[in-house]
Amino acid sequence: MGTASSMLTQYDIEEVQEHCNNLFSQQEIVSLYQRFCQLDRNAKGFISSDEFLSVPEFAMNPLSQRLLKMVDGINFKDFVAFLSAFSAKATSYHKIELIFKVYDSDRNGKVSFKDILEVLKDLSGPFMSDEQREQVLSQVLKEAGYSKESSLTLDDFIKVLGQSELKMDVEIPVD
Template sequence: MGNTSSMLTQYDIEDVENHCSQRFTQREIVSLYQRFCALDRSGKGYISGDEFMSVPEFAVNPLSQRLLGILEGLNFKEFVAVLSAFSPLATINDKLDFIFRVYDIRNNGKVSSEDMIRVLRDLSGDFLTDKQRQAVVTQALEESGYSKDYSLTPEDFLKVLSNGGLKMDVEVPID
């Protein structure tokens, strides 16, 4: 499975299925593998940043650089494990853990108000001013009982974001 030119065996499929906590069916895993192999044009067993950026939907995503930091260089098994956060079977904690990783700009296990403002800047572009972004972040933190100077742990982050509904399910197309 390290080299994408080989086909998945039943053992590989079951291994990936277990690794992603059965959040994808075996047919979905095979479909994801085909897509993974199509993206891994170099055949190295992982998708490079350039290969990810060749996908128009990925390239225009305002968080593409943050997502690259999470996805680039993952082998297929690791890639599916990350994608499992988008499964309808994933828990809210799994989804929030993925979002936390996007916001954790320094990869230090904490999200500061500056991290949140930076991600909000990526998401909002010119639609919000820096002052408006600061106000949004400050209000979200204060409504959850935190100050703007506090760095959120994953548990704190869950508290802040779980105040609203969260939907991030993706259907895997099966060929």
């Protein structure tokens, strides 16, 4: 695919489409490529943390630091694959897999009580005390059949979240 400043060929579009399990149309991929090129200010072929943080919605997200660990230095193909979890066509499994990766910051394939507590702290900020967060989380885990000592795998996450309808859809504007 060369540098970010080059144009996408039909082959590139089809390759990216296949890489993201055909969750985006060819038009959407072209639109995403244009957005990618806008973010990749120095036309390096990847997007840095600073470039991601230039998007106000991203910078204001309470989970932005966790997300940055996942996307810093991402190329276009992986950028589209990352965003595919937000496609209306993405399965619940695909969406839960992304959520799991956000929680699993140390990338050990398991999410501990501490991992979930850190995300809850990021999300609730000063509106809850550490004690309140621990109580809420302990209760939620207990109701789901887990304890503070449990480490949740992706399969556990699917078991817990698979029952809920996840709304993580983002519409890609197409010119």
